[in-house]
Amino acid sequence: MIHNSYLDNRCPTMSNTLQSVIAQTLPFEDQKPGTSGLRKKVRVFMQKNYTENFIQCIFDALGDKLKGSTLVVGGDGRYFSKPAINTIIRIASANEVSKLIIGQLGILSTPAVSALIREHKVLGGIVLTASHNPGGIRNDFGIKYNIENGGPAPDNITNSIYELSTKITQYKTTPTLETDRLIDILGTSKFNVDGRQFTVEIIDSTTNYVNLMKQIFDFNKLRALIRGTDQRPAFNVLLDSMNGVTGVYVRNIFVEELGASPDNNVRRVVPLDNFGEIHPDPNLTYAKDLVDKLKEDSNYDFGAAFDGDGDRNMILGKNAFFVTPSDSLAVLANNLECIPYFKKNGVNGFARSMPTAAAVDRVAAKLGKEIFEVPTGWKYFGNLMDAGRLSLCGEESFGTGSDHIREKDGIWAVLAWLSVIEHKQMGVEEILKEHWTLYGRNYFTRYDYEECETEGANKMINRLEGFIADGGLVGKAYTALGKTYKVAKADNFSYVDPIDNSVAKNQGIRILFEDGSRLIYRLSGTGSSGATIRVYIECYEKEDVLTDAQVMLKPLVEIGLEISQLKEFTGRNQPTVIT
Numbered sequence: 001m002i003h004n005s006y007l008d009n010r011c012p013t014m015s016n017t018l019q020s021v022i023a024q025t026l027p028f029e030d031q032k033p034g035t036s037g038l039r040k041k042v043r044v045f046m047q048k049n050y051t052e053n054f055i056q057c058i059f060d061a062l063g064d065k066l067k068g069s070t071l072v073v074g075g076d077g078r079y080f081s082k083p084a085i086n087t088i089i090r091i092a093s094a095n096e097v098s099k100l101i102i103g104q105l106g107i108l109s110t111p112a113v114s115a116l117i118r119e120h121k122v123l124g125g126i127v128l129t130a131s132h133n134p135g136g137i138r139n140d141f142g143i144k145y146n147i148e149n150g151g152p153a154p155d156n157i158t159n160s161i162y163e164l165s166t167k168i169t170q171y172k173t174t175p176t177l178e179t180d181r182l183i184d185i186l187g188t189s190k191f192n193v194d195g196r197q198f199t200v201e202i203i204d205s206t207t208n209y210v211n212l213m214k215q216i217f218d219f220n221k222l223r224a225l226i227r228g229t230d231q232r233p234a235f236n237v238l239l240d241s242m243n244g245v246t247g248v249y250v251r252n253i254f255v256e257e258l259g260a261s262p263d264n265n266v267r268r269v270v271p272l273d274n275f276g277e278i279h280p281d282p283n284l285t286y287a288k289d290l291v292d293k294l295k296e297d298s299n300y301d302f303g304a305a306f307d308g309d310g311d312r313n314m315i316l317g318k319n320a321f322f323v324t325p326s327d328s329l330a331v332l333a334n335n336l337e338c339i340p341y342f343k344k345n346g347v348n349g350f351a352r353s354m355p356t357a358a359a360v361d362r363v364a365a366k367l368g369k370e371i372f373e374v375p376t377g378w379k380y381f382g383n384l385m386d387a388g389r390l391s392l393c394g395e396e397s398f399g400t401g402s403d404h405i406r407e408k409d410g411i412w413a414v415l416a417w418l419s420v421i422e423h424k425q426m427g428v429e430e431i432l433k434e435h436w437t438l439y440g441r442n443y444f445t446r447y448d449y450e451e452c453e454t455e456g457a458n459k460m461i462n463r464l465e466g467f468i469a470d471g472g473l474v475g476k477a478y479t480a481l482g483k484t485y486k487v488a489k490a491d492n493f494s495y496v497d498p499i500d501n502s503v504a505k506n507q508g509i510r511i512l513f514e515d516g517s518r519l520i521y522r523l524s525g526t527g528s529s530g531a532t533i534r535v536y537i538e539c540y541e542k543e544d545v546l547t548d549a550q551v552m553l554k555p556l557v558e559i560g561l562e563i564s565q566l567k568e569f570t571g572r573n574q575p576t577v578i579t
C-alpha cells in the first residue's frame with residue numbers, strides 16, 4: 001500500500017490499482033511471420049485469443065529486456081487496428097512494459113514508427129499494418145515487431161516468436177484497464193497495474209517525422225520548386241496517398257510546409273480503414289488511376305503514389321513516364337550530394353535486394369562505393385546501416401530509403417526525387433535518359449502470379465531446385481523471338497550477413513546468363529492466402545537504352561516461362577500484375 005500511495009502522489013491522474021490476470025489459451029499453428037511480420041485476413045486475427053497469443057509471443061521473445069521498457073505502437077489505421085491496439089495496451093501493462101507511445105487514433109506510418117523508436121531510443125515498436133495488401137473486414141491485417149534500431153526484427157527474433165507461438169498456453173492481460181477512447185485524444189494517461197506505474201502517451205502522428213524530414217532536406221528549395229519563383233514556373237506535382245496513412249503526412253509536409261495546392265497537387269489524402277476498397281499498392285496496375293490522370297493532363301510534371309503504410313513509393317514523370325524502382329535507386333545514388341543530410345553525413349555504401357536490377361551497382365562502381373546484394377526484405381539492410389557501411393538502398397518492389405531510419409520511406413523518396421529535380425533543373429524523363437546514356441540501362445520487369453494453388457507453385461519451385469542440384473541448366477542455350485541466352489550459373493540465393501555472419505538460405509532461384517541477364521523465381525512471403533509466384537526478369541544494354549522494357553524483355557520472359565513451366569504448374573496464362 002505504501003508503494004501505491006507513493007505512486008498515486010506522484011501521478012495525480014493515475015487511477016486505482018488494477019490487477020493483471022493470467023488467461024489460458026491454446027497455440028495456433030499459423031503464426032509464422034513472413035517477409036514483413038504476420039499477415040492474415042482480419043477474420044483470422046479476430047479469432048478468440050489469436051491476436052493476444054501473438055502479442056504475448058512477441059513479448060516473451062524479448063525476455064527480460066521487456067520489463068520497464070518503452071514501446072512505440074501505431075499503424076496505417078486499417079480495419080481492426082483499434083481493437084488490436086487496445087489488446088496490446090492491456091497485455092503490455094500486464095507484462096511489465098512501463099510505457100507505450102501511441103500515434104493518435106493509432107495512426108503512424110511505418111517510417112514514422114521507425115523514426116520514433118530511434119528518436120526516443122526505446123526498446124522497439126509494434127507496427128499494425130499489412131502494408132500494401134487491401135484492408136477492411138474481408139481483407140488483411142498485420143502485426144510486425146521492430147527492434148531498437150527502428151528496423152524490422154531480424155530472423156532470429158521472428159523465428160523465436162514463431163517457436164513460442166506453437167507452444168503458448170497462457171497470456172497476461174489487465175482486463176479492467178479502460179481503453180475506451182484512450183487512443184483518440186492527445187496526452188498522457190497513467191495507470192497503476194499490480195503496483196507498478198504504466199503510462200500511455202498519445203502523440204501527434206506527424207510531428208516527429210516532419211521534423212526529421214526538415215533536417216534532411218532543404219524545405220526552402222523544395223517550396224520554391226513546388227510554388228515556382230519569379231524566374232521559374234511551379235513544378236506541378238500530383239501525389240496520391242491511395243487512401244492510406246501517408247495522407248496525413250502529405251497534407252502536413254507538401255500542402256502546409258511546401259505550399260502545394262490541396263485541390264490540384266494531392267489526392268486520396270484521407271486515410272480510410274478499408275483504403276476505399278482499392279489495393280493500396282503504388283504500381284502501374286493498382287495505381288492506374290494516377291497513371292491515367294498524368295496521361296490525360298500534361299500540365300503535371302511529376303506524379304507519385306504511396307502504399308497503405310507509407311513505406312513504398314512509385315515515381316512518374318510528365319505523361320506518366322515510369323521510373324522503375326531499380327532505376328530510381330540508381331538515380332538517387334548518383335545525385336545524393338544535393339541533399340543536405342548526405343552533404344553533412346557523407347555517403348557510405350549502397351545496397352539492393354537480390355532481385356532488384358543492378359543499375360545501382362554501376363553507380364557504386366563509378367563512385368567507388370561499396371555495394372551489397374541482400375535477400376528480399378528490408379530487415380537485411382539494418383545491420384549494414386548500423387555498422388556505418390550503408391547510406392542508401394532499395395528494392396524493386398517500390399521501396400527506397402536511407403539510413404535516416406531503418407524502414408523504407410515513401411515520402412522521403414519523393415522528397416529526395418524533388419531535391420534532385422530542383423538541383424538539376426531537369427524533368428524526370430530527361431534525368432533518366434541522361435543516366436542511361438552515362439551508365440547503360442538495366443531493363444527490368446516483374447511478373448506476379450497472385451494466389452496460385454500452393455501445391456502447383458511448390459512443385460514448380462521444387463523442380464527448379466532439382467535443376468540447380470543436378471547442375472543441369474548450366475551451359476544450356478535457350479532461344480526465343482530470335483534471341484539466344486546461355487546459362488552461366490544457376491543457384492538458390494544464399495546470404496551471409498557481413499556484420500554478424502548470420503546466414504539466410506534459399507532466398508530465390510537465380511538463373512544467370514552469360515551476358516549478365518537474369519531470371520529469378522521466388523515465392524512471396526507477404527501474401528495472406530495461397531502462393532504468389534514472382535518472376536523477375538532483367539537484362540542490360542549499353543547502347544540500346546530507349547526501347548520499351550516489355551518489348552526488350554519479351555524473349556527472356558518466354559524463356560523464363562519455358563524453363564519453369566509456370567503455365568503448366570499453375571494453370572495461369574497471364575500474370576496478375578506486371579511491374
Ligand code: G1P
Pocket residue numbers: 035036131353376377378395396397399523524525526527534
Ligand atoms: C514483398 C516485396 C519485398 C518487400 C516486402 C515488404 O515481399 O517483394 O521486396 O520487402 O514485400 O514490403 P514478398 O511478398 O515478395 O515476400
Ligand code: ZN
Pocket residue numbers: 110130131132307308309310311312
Ligand atoms: Zn508498405
